Amino acid sequence: MNAGVGDMPRHRPVLYQETLSYLAPFSPGKYLDCTAGAGGHASGILEASAPQGRLLALDLDPHAVALTSARLAVFGERAVVRQGSYLHSREYLQDLGWGKVDGILLDLGVSSMQLDEANRGFSFRQEGPLDMRFDPGSGTSAADLVNHLEERELADILWKYGEERFSRRVAKAIVRARPLATTAELAGVVRSALGRTKEAQDPATRTFQALRIAVNNELAVITEAVPRLIALLQPSARIAVISFHSLEDRIIKQCFRRESQDCICPPEQPVCTCGHRASIKIITPHPVEAGETEKMENPRARSAKLRVAAKLMEMA
Numbered sequence: 340m341n342a343g344v345g346d347m348p349r350h351r352p353v354l355y356q357e358t359l360s361y362l363a364p365f366s367p368g369k370y371l372d373c374t375a376g377a378g379g380h381a382s383g384i385l386e387a388s389a390p391q392g393r394l395l396a397l398d399l400d401p402h403a404v405a406l407t408s409a410r411l412a413v414f415g416e417r418a419v420v421r422q423g424s425y426l427h428s429r430e431y432l433q434d435l436g437w438g439k440v441d442g443i444l445l446d447l448g449v450s451s452m453q454l455d456e457a458n459r460g461f462s463f464r465q466e467g468p469l470d471m472r473f474d475p476g477s478g479t480s481a482a483d484l485v486n487h488l489e490e491r492e493l494a495d496i497l498w499k500y501g502e503e504r505f506s507r508r509v510a511k512a513i514v515r516a517r518p519l520a521t522t523a524e525l526a527g528v529v530r531s532a533l534g535r536t537k538e539a540q541d542p543a544t545r546t547f548q549a550l551r552i553a554v555n556n557e558l559a560v561i562t563e564a565v566p567r568l569i570a571l572l573q574p575s576a577r578i579a580v581i582s583f584h585s586l587e588d589r590i591i592k593q594c595f596r597r598e599s600q601d602c603i604c605p606p607e608q609p610v611c612t613c614g615h616r617a618s619i620k621i622i623t624p625h626p627v628e629a630g631e632t633e634k635m636e637n638p639r640a641r642s643a644k645l646r647v648a649a650k651l652m653e654m655a
């Protein structure tokens with residue numbers, strides 16, 4: 340069933356209280372929600388920053404933009420929603436004349452609505468076209484990748500982004516079976532290539548994760564975007580990032596570590612030549628995870644990790 344504007348959004352924001360308490364929104368602060376989804380975190384930020392706090396919400400997915408716009412309409416001009424990538428946040432903020440902001444949220448990954456919408460092709464549990472694009476209006480679909488990549492390239496994607504131990508076996512089976520048009524066809528090919536396994540999760544999970552990451556170029560976008568986002572924070576303002584698998588979390592952890600250090604020269608180098616200056620302070624030395632109740636109530640929360648950093652004063 341498709342979620343439409345006016346339906347109750349099925350997506351439950353993960354680590355909601357924790358995120359709000361770390362961001363500590365105030366009035367008249369300006370906030371950026373990079374991944375609006377169904378607008379759950381966004382409406383929390385607007386409520387907490389009443390009466391004058393403002394928020395720019397971005398999402399690549401036009402359906403998420405419609406849902407969030409409908410949900411945030413109650414906040415009037417305090418909420419602005421745009422369809423676009425958080426990689427270009429600076430340009431969207433400039434258009435609004437906002438300059439730097441008092442808090443940024445990045446809640447990565449796929450939303451429950453996107454998984455539920457069979458025609459988006461994100462889920463192996465529902466039959467739909469092999470698409471997987473966050474923005475269905477642009478870029479390469481999963482069908483393009485599985486039907487046109489060389490077997491070796493496909494195996495690399497499954498290995499790198501899905502951590503699939505049997506990536507070559509799966510890639511070979513896909514190449515033999517193509518052309519593949521639907522999620523059910525792809526899931527069937529992966530399951531028969533891997534045979535019966537003892538693992539609790541569906542054997543197609545890793546292949547679907549890998550293809551989604553490749554289709555949306557997710558890891559490269561996160562790597563490039565986070566330092567740019569840090570540059571958009573006011574002194575002492577915070578950035579909160581929620582990730583859902585180790586590949587994402589590693590990028591955030593390494594980026595925060597690098598940006599919180601004054602020197603990033605190799606350790607064996609006796610004298611600093613990099614001239615790098617710390618721009619943030621890490622607020623969560625260990626990632627914050629959901630409590631047992633949230634994990635029980637919301638399966639998406641089980642793998643969620645929240646990391647938070649605060650901007651330092653800029654040196655003159």
Ligand SMILES: C[S@@+](CC[C@H](N)C(=O)[O-])C[C@H]1O[C@@H](n2cnc3c(N)ncnc32)[C@H](O)[C@@H]1O
Pocket residue numbers: 350351352353373374375376377378379380381397398399400403423424425426446447448449450473560
């Ligand atoms: C986990 S959901 C966010 C849920 C949201 N925090 C809420 O409370 O409903 C992640 C969202 O990020 C969006 N997204 C993924 N990559 C993006 C990008 N580069 N720029 C903007 N949005 C993106 C997806 O379309 C999806 O709607």
